[in-house]
Amino acid sequence: MGQETWTAVDEYVAGLLAPHDDSLDAAVAASEQAGLPAIQVSPPQGNLLYLLARLRGARTILEFGTLGGYSTIWLARALPADGRLITLEADDRYAQVALENIARAGLGEVVDVRVGPALETLSLLEAEGAGPFDFTFIDADKVNSPSYFSWALERSRPGSVIVADNVVWAGALADPANEDPKIQAQRRLHEAVAAEPRVTATTIQTVGAKGYDGFTIALVDA
Numbered sequence: 001m002g003q004e005t006w007t008a009v010d011e012y013v014a015g016l017l018a019p020h021d022d023s024l025d026a027a028v029a030a031s032e033q034a035g036l037p038a039i040q041v042s043p044p045q046g047n048l049l050y051l052l053a054r055l056r057g058a059r060t061i062l063e064f065g066t067l068g069g070y071s072t073i074w075l076a077r078a079l080p081a082d083g084r085l086i087t088l089e090a091d092d093r094y095a096q097v098a099l100e101n102i103a104r105a106g107l108g109e110v111v112d113v114r115v116g117p118a119l120e121t122l123s124l125l126e127a128e129g130a131g132p133f134d135f136t137f138i139d140a141d142k143v144n145s146p147s148y149f150s151w152a153l154e155r156s157r158p159g160s161v162i163v164a165d166n167v168v169w170a171g172a173l174a175d176p177a178n179e180d181p182k183i184q185a186q187r188r189l190h191e192a193v194a195a196e197p198r199v200t201a202t203t204i205q206t207v208g209a210k211g212y213d214g215f216t217i218a219l220v221d222a
């Protein structure tokens with residue numbers, strides 16, 4: 001059992017529960033054609049984000065890491081007609097591809113793509129008084145996930161949900177000797193979450209088309 005099985009199960013699940021979808025398929029195709037890396041969430045993972053945002057009843061969503069807008073489309077579809085999603089992307093070229101994909105999906109009025117390194121964009125959002133956010137998805141440069149988590153937490157309200165992707169890294173999370181900064185950042189993220197009385201959280205390990213990794217899911221209690 002391994003990658004081949006995980007991918008086959010992802011395809012089976014997606015075939016039944018996240019079936020063919022013109023806008024999402026077009027977003028993947030356009031991103032590939034534009035030379036973007038194929039590092040978007042898998043269809044079942046996109047579906048999970050959509051479900052979590054709907055379970056939360058999210059009206060405002062913040063996303064770190066847009067790429068071609070694939071996860072953005074899943075998340076924006078969970079919003080009511082007057083909902084809003086702000087997504088942060090460092091790479092201008094990726095953001096342009098995302099804007100086209102999001103417009104093609106009919107979500108151009110709902111989604112606000114902000115270009116620039118997220119830590120810089122956050123200062124602007126702060127100045128604008130953005131938030132609170134009902135749902136935050138952290139999926140940008142992994143070394144900064146702890147900073148993004150703490151920023152999002154301050155702009156959450158009781159009941160808000162914060163999800164961080166790529167926190168397990170094929171098990172490297174549990175190896176304290178691993179000196180890779182992105183792995184160490186995931187350990188810092190876990191330590192910060194553990195020390196934070198305002199959240200209840202867990203990390204769920206995942207296997208699938210994207211390999212072996214995991215999500216941290218935090219519910220803001222207060």
Ligand SMILES: C[S@@+](CC[C@H](N)C(=O)[O-])C[C@H]1O[C@@H](n2cnc3c(N)ncnc32)[C@H](O)[C@@H]1O
Nearest residue numbers: 040041065067070071089090117118139140141
């Ligand atoms: C894993 S991809 C996001 C995938 C996307 N969430 C999806 O599933 O469709 C990470 C993205 O974060 C962007 N990124 C990297 N560093 C960033 C930063 N400092 N600020 C904002 N975005 C950044 C990358 O350019 C890349 O597009």
